[in-house]
Amino acid sequence: MGAPQRSKVKKIQTSYVIQQEKQEHKKARRRKKKVIRFSIVATMALAASSLFLYTMTAQSSAIDEQLKTKEQLEEKLRTLQQDEQRLKEEIKKLNDDQYIAELARKQYFLSKEGEIIFITPDE
Template identity: 85%
Template sequence: MGAPQRNKVQKIQTSYVIQQEKQEHKKARRRKKIFIRFSMLATVALAASSLFLYLMMAQSSAIDKQIKTKEQLEEKLSTLQKDEKRLQEEIKKLNDDQYIAELARKQYFLSKEGEIIFITPDD
């Protein structure tokens, strides 16, 4: 239990033993090469999947921005369409002489003969 004992058994140096050792050595090198290839392949696969994931996330955020922009533009379009309808109605009204007279009386304080204009404060 004190000092480790040395192995006093000698290896047999025959051609068979040497051949077996060479085969074991070749197998070990082959396993090492396979492990290195697998590691490289795994690294490339990881890098490729990371790149694809990054591209997917970037495209997803770009699509979200485009959707938000589209919604804002649709709201603006509907507002402009309402304004267009209102202005079309205003154009139709402006072709009427009575409406023009009423508008002039309201905005420019014009009056007909015999009318008195009273200005009241706005609430």
């Protein structure tokens, strides 16, 4: 039992058998090359798709960030346009002498001759 038994069957060593064994060996090598080629192509496709997905997510987040910035800038533009409109109206009013006199009375407590100013406390 300790020694392995030899097979009593011998292979036929004819040219046909040798040719068939060579063909099977070639098929096995071709199959192995196909598997290697397929695995290389699959790995490259996986790497390319991973790179594509990474790029897409990075660009998507950059676009979202830029959209938020755009919204903030549009809001700032609206407020600045409102301020501009208010200041233009103020300029028009400042060209009127009566408005200037009224403004001087309110802010600087100036009065006409003989006029008395009473200050009431704000609530």
